[in-house]
Amino acid sequence: xxxxxxxxxxxxxxxxxxxxxxxxxxxxxxxxxxxxxxxxxxxxxxxxxxxxxxxxxxxxxxxxxxxxxxxxxxxxxxxxxxxxxxxxxxxxxxxxxxxxxxxxxxxxxxxxxxxxxxxxxxxxxxxxxxxxxxxxxxxxxxxxxxxxxxxxxxxxxxxxxxxxxxxxxxxxxxxxxxxxxxxxxxxxxxxxxxxxxxxxxxxxxxxxxxxxxxxxxxxxxxxxxxxxxxxxxxxxxxxxxxxxxxxxxxxxxxxxxxxxxxxxxxxxxxxxxxxxxxxxxxxxxxxxxxxxxxxxxxxxxxxxxxxxxxxxxxxxxxxxxxxxxxxxxxxxxxxxxxxxxxxxxxxxxxxxxxxxxxxxxxxxxx
Amino acid sequence: xxxxxxxxxxxxxxxxxxxxxxxxxxxxxxxxxxxxxxxxxxxxxxxxxxxxxxxxxxxxxxxxxxxxxxxxxxxxxxxxxxxxxxxxxxxxxxxxxxxxxxxxxxxxxxxxxxxxxxxxxxxxxxxxxxxxxxxxxxxxxxxxxxxxxxxxxxxxxxxxxxxxxxxxxxxxxxxxxxxxxxxxxxxxxxxxxxxxxxxxxxxxxxxxxxxxxxxxxxxxxxxxxxxxxxxxxxxxxxxxxxxxxxxxxxxxxxxxxxxxxxxxxxxxxxxxxxxxxxxxxxxxxxx
Numbered sequence: 006x007x008x009x010x011x012x013x014x015x016x017x018x019x020x021x022x023x024x025x026x027x028x029x030x031x032x033x034x035x036x037x038x039x040x041x042x043x044x045x046x047x048x049x050x051x052x053x054x055x056x057x058x059x060x061x062x063x064x065x066x067x068x069x070x071x072x073x074x075x076x077x078x079x080x081x082x083x084x085x086x087x088x089x090x091x092x093x094x095x096x097x098x099x100x101x102x103x104x105x106x107x108x109x110x111x112x113x114x115x116x117x118x119x120x121x122x123x124x125x126x127x128x129x130x131x132x133x134x135x136x137x138x139x140x141x142x143x144x145x146x147x148x149x150x151x152x153x154x155x156x157x158x159x160x161x162x163x164x165x166x167x168x169x170x171x172x173x174x175x176x177x178x179x180x181x182x183x184x185x186x187x188x189x190x191x192x193x194x195x196x197x198x199x200x201x202x203x204x205x206x207x208x209x210x211x212x213x214x215x216x217x218x219x220x221x222x223x224x225x226x227x228x229x230x231x232x233x234x235x236x237x238x239x240x241x242x243x244x245x246x247x248x249x250x251x252x253x254x255x256x257x258x259x260x261x262x263x264x265x266x267x268x269x270x271x272x273x274x275x276x277x278x279x280x281x282x283x284x285x286x287x288x289x290x291x292x293x294x295x296x297x298x299x300x301x302x303x304x305x306x307x308x309x310x311x312x313x314x315x316x317x318x319x320x321x322x323x324x325x326x327x328x329x330x331x332x333x334x335x336x337x338x339x340x341x342x343x344x345x346x347x348x349x350x351x352x353x354x355x356x357x358x359x360x361x362x363x364x365x366x367x368x369x370x371x
Numbered sequence: 372x373x374x375x376x377x378x379x380x381x382x383x384x385x386x387x388x389x390x391x392x393x394x395x396x397x398x399x400x401x402x403x404x405x406x407x408x409x410x411x412x413x414x415x416x417x418x419x420x421x422x423x424x425x426x427x428x429x430x431x432x433x434x435x436x437x438x439x440x441x442x443x444x445x446x447x448x449x450x451x452x453x454x455x456x457x458x459x460x461x462x463x464x465x466x467x468x469x470x471x472x473x474x475x476x477x478x479x480x481x482x483x484x485x486x487x488x489x490x491x492x493x494x495x496x497x498x499x500x501x502x503x504x505x506x507x508x509x510x511x512x513x514x515x516x517x518x519x520x521x522x523x524x525x526x527x528x529x530x531x532x533x534x535x536x537x538x539x540x541x542x543x544x545x546x547x548x549x550x551x552x553x554x555x556x557x558x559x560x561x562x563x564x565x566x567x568x569x570x571x572x573x574x575x576x577x578x579x580x581x582x583x584x585x586x587x588x589x590x591x592x593x594x595x596x597x598x599x600x601x602x603x604x605x606x607x608x609x610x611x612x613x614x615x616x617x618x619x620x621x622x623x624x625x626x627x628x629x630x631x632x633x634x635x636x637x638x639x640x641x642x643x644x645x646x647x648x649x650x651x652x653x654x655x656x657x658x
Contacts, residue, residue: 073524074435076477086423090523092477095388102383135380139485142473143449143519145424150471150487150519154376166378220385224476226521228430228447229422252388265388311424 030055035293035316042289042304056085056310061358063284063308066240066369070248078249078275082241085310086231088144091241093249095219097182097263103131108215124177129170133180136165136223138238144230145311161234164340165225165242168281168324172337175246176276180219182263184256186212216256217263221249232310235322239283244370249275280328280370281337284362285309286355287317288346303346307358319344321352325359328367334360377485387481404578405588405595410637412571412590412644413443417552417652419559425449427560431552433526433544444544445524448552450560452516460515465508466562467515470499472549474522490538494546497618501550501606502557504615505568516562520549526592539620540574540593543604546618547572550606551645558653566608568615569649571641573634574602575621587633589641605638609646614639 029037037055044050053059064085073079076092083089100106128134140158141150148155154162169175223245225238253271257264287309291302293316306313309320324338336356341347347355373379407413414434422428427450435443453466460467472494474483502518526544547570554568574591577583577598585600593599601621607614614635623630 073477075479075524075527079477088421090475092475094477094482096385096482097388098381098383098385102381102385104382132381135378137377137476137485139475142447142521143425143451143471143517144422146451149451149517150473154374154485159376162378220380222380222476222482226475226523228521228523229424229428231424252390254388262389263386264391267390 026055030312034312038289038313038316039291043302052304054306055312058308060304061286061307063362063365064310066366068240068244068366068369070244076245077251078245078247080241080244080248082237082244084233084237084240084308086229087233087237088227088229089234089237089241090226090228091238091245092224092226093245094222094224095249095251096222097217097254098131098133098220099217099263100215103218106131121173125170125173128175128177128180131218133177133218133220134166134169134175134223135220136162136169136225136242138162138165138225138227138234140227140230140234142227144227148227148230157234161238164235165223165238168239168283168338169223169242172279172281172324172326174243174277174279174281175221176278179251179273179276180221181215182217182219182254182256183213184216184258186214217254219251219254221246230311232312232314233285233308236283236285236308239281239324240366240370243277243280243282246275247277247370251275279326279337280363280367281324281326282359282363282366283322283324284355284359285320285322286358287313288319288321288344289313289317290344290346305347305351305355307362319346321347321355323352323355323359325356325363327360327363374485405592407590409586409588410640412641413592415551415645415648417555417648419555419652419656421447422449425560426451426453427556427558427562429552429555429559431548431555433548443524444522444526444548446520446522446545446548446552448518448520448549448556450516450518450553450556450562452560453511453514453562454516456513456515462513463515464512466506466511468499468503468506468508468518469515470495470502470518470520470553472498472520472522472545474525477524478522479525480527490542494542494549497546497604497616498549498553501568501570501616502553504606504613505554505564505566505608506557507563507565510563516560518553518556520553540591540599540602543572543574543602543618543620544590544592546570546604547606547641547645550616551649555649555652559656566610566613567646567649567653568606568608569642569646570604570606571638571643571645572602572604573637573641575600575623575630575634587637589637589644601634603634603638605635605642607639607642607646609643 042052067083069081076094078093080091140148250272252265254263254265286305286307289304321341326335416432419429421430429448431446433443472491476483526541550570573589575585576596577585601623604618606616
C-alpha cells in the first residue's frame with residue numbers, strides 16, 4: 006500500500022464492503038439473522054432466515070429405501086444438507102440366552118388391548134430394539150472419530166430408543182419365533198392345525214411356544230450433518246423399519262437352533278404400526294445474551310440448521326401421527342427444553358405446523 | 372465391560388441368522404465366473420462435495436455385479452483441514468495426516484461393532500502411506516488434516532458362505548476404493564498434491580480345479596472365482612509413474628519373479644482405470 010500512495014495513485018474513494026450473504030452470516034450470525042427476520046419494509050421483503058427459508062418452512066425431505074444389500078431394511082434420508090443412512094439388521098436371540106424369561110401362558114384369554122400392552126412390555130423387557138447413532142464420521146467439523154460418543158449422540162440415541170418403545174412402532178409378534186411341539190415324529194403339520202382348532206381339549210404339550218426372538222439392530226450413520234439430527238434420524242428409522250423384511254425362521258428341534266430360509270419369497274415384512282413423524286423447531290430471541298423479557302420479539306424457526314441451532318436455546322420437538330382412523334391428528338410425544346417462550350398457545354399452534362410437516366414427510370416416504 | 376455410552380441391546384448374545392443348507396446350495400452351487408474381461412474393472416461412480424460442511428468430501432460406489440446379493444462397494448470420505456495442530460503436539464515441519472477407516476455396522480455380513488478393530492486400523496495406515504506420497508506435505512508446516520472414510524457397504528457376497536476367508540481379499544478392494552475416494556476428497560478440499568493417486572487391485576486366480584493354470588485378473592470379486600492365490604493392491608501416480616503403496620498378500624513361490632511383476636503391472640492398469648474416472652469426475656466439478 007505504501008508504494009502505491011507514494012507513486013501518486015488515487016486510493017479508491019469508497020472501499021467497497023459488499024459481502025455475500027454467507028459471509029455476513031458467518032461474521033455476525035445473530036444480528037444478521039435478526040436483520041433478515043425483521044426486514045425494514047415487510048411489505049416488499051418478506052421475513053426470512055439466513056438460509057433463505059421462511060420461519061415455518063422446513064427443508065425438503067428425500068427418502069430412499071432398500072439401497073443396502075447386507076441389511077434387512079435400510080433407508081437414506083436427506084433434508085437439506087443433513088444426510089443420514091439407517092440400516093436395520095435382525096439377529097436371533099434364543100430364549101435360553103434371556104436371563105429372566107417367562108412365557109406369558111394365558112395369552113389367548115387376554116383382549117387385544119392388554120395383549121398389545123404385554124407385547125410392548127416384552128419388547129422393552131428383553132431389549133429387542135437396539136438403536137444406535139454414529140456421528141463421528143466427520144459429517145461436520147466438530148464430529149471427528151477417535152473420541153468416545155458425545156453427549157449429543159447419546160441423547161439422540163436415547164430419544165430414538167424411548168420413542169420406539171413409547172410409540173409401539175414395532176409389533177412384537179413379528180419378532181417372535183414360534184415352535185409347536187409334536188408328539189410323534191410324523192404328521193407334525195397335521196397336528197399343528199388340530200392344535201389351533203381345538204386347543205381347549207389338547208394338553209399343554211401342543212401349545213406353541215416361543216423359542217427365540219429377532220433382535221433388531223437399528224444403526225444410523227450420518228454422512229452429512231447440518232442441524233436437526235433427531236428429525237432426520239427418526240424419519241430414517243421409520244422408513245427403514247417399514248422397509249425391513251426378515252427371513253422366515255423356524256426352530257429346528259434336532260439341532261436346537263433357529264434356522265432361516267434363504268428364499269426371497271418367504272421373507273416377511275415387519276408389521277409397523279402407525280407413522281409417527283418428528284418435527285423440531287428452535288426459538289430465536291431478539292436479544293442475544295439476555296433473558297427473555299415481556300415484549301421481546303421472538304421467532305419460531307422450523308427445522309433449524311447447524312448455525313441456527315447454535316443461536317437458539319429453546320428447542321421443541323413434537324412427534325405427531327395422522328395415520329390412525331379418519332386421519333385424526335395424534336400427538337405421540339412433546340419434548341421442550343431450555344427457555345420460557347413456548348407456552349400453551351404456541352405449542353398448540355405448533356401442532357398444526359407439525360401436521361403440515363407430517364404430510365410432507367409421508368409424501369416423501371411413499 | 373460393555374460400553375455404557377451406547378445402547379447395547381439384550382444381555383444375552385444374539386446370533387446372526389443361520390440359513391438352511393439346501394438354500395445355500397441352491398443359491399451358489401456354481402461359481403458363476405467372471406462376467407468381465409480379465410483386464411476390465413467394474414464401473415464406478417464418484418462424486419465430490421457430498422458433505423458440504425467438511426473441507427472436502429467424496430462418495431464412491433462400485434457397480435455391483437450382475438448377480439443379486441453381491442453388493443458393490445460404497446464409500447464416503449470427508450476431509451477436515453488443513454488446520455493448526457493443537458498446542459500440545461510437537462513441532463512438525465510438514466502436514467500431519469491422520470486417517471480413519473470405519474465400517475458401518477451394516478456394511479458387512481457380520482455386524483461390525485462401533486469400536487475400531489485392528490483390520491480397520493491396518494487399512495488406515497495403508498491409506499496414510501498411499502496418500503503421503505501424493506501430498507506436498509511441506510506446504511503446511513505445523514498443521515494437520517483428518518481423512519475419515521466410512522465404508523457404507525463392503526464388497527461382500529451375502530449369499531455365499533464364509534468358507535474361503537473372503538475378508539482378506541475384500542480388504543484389498545476396500546483399500547483401493549479408499550485410496551481413490553480419499554484422493555478425490557483431498558482434491559475437493561484443495562490440498563496440493565503432486566498428482567491424483569488412485570488404487571487398483573490385481574489378483575492371481577484359479578478358475579477351474581486345483582491343476583488349472585492360474586490367470587491374472589484386475590479388480591477381482593472373490594465370489595466370482597474358485598480360488599484366489601494372491602492379490603496385490605497398488606496406489607499409483609500416473610503422471611509421475613510412481614507407486615506410493617504396494618500391498619501384496621498370498622501364497623506364491625519366490626522363484627516366479629515375473630508373476631510378481633505381472634501382478635504389479637496389472638495393479639497399475641487397474642489403478643489407471645480408476646484414475647480416469649477420478650480425473651473425469653474432478654473435471655466435471657470444474658466445468
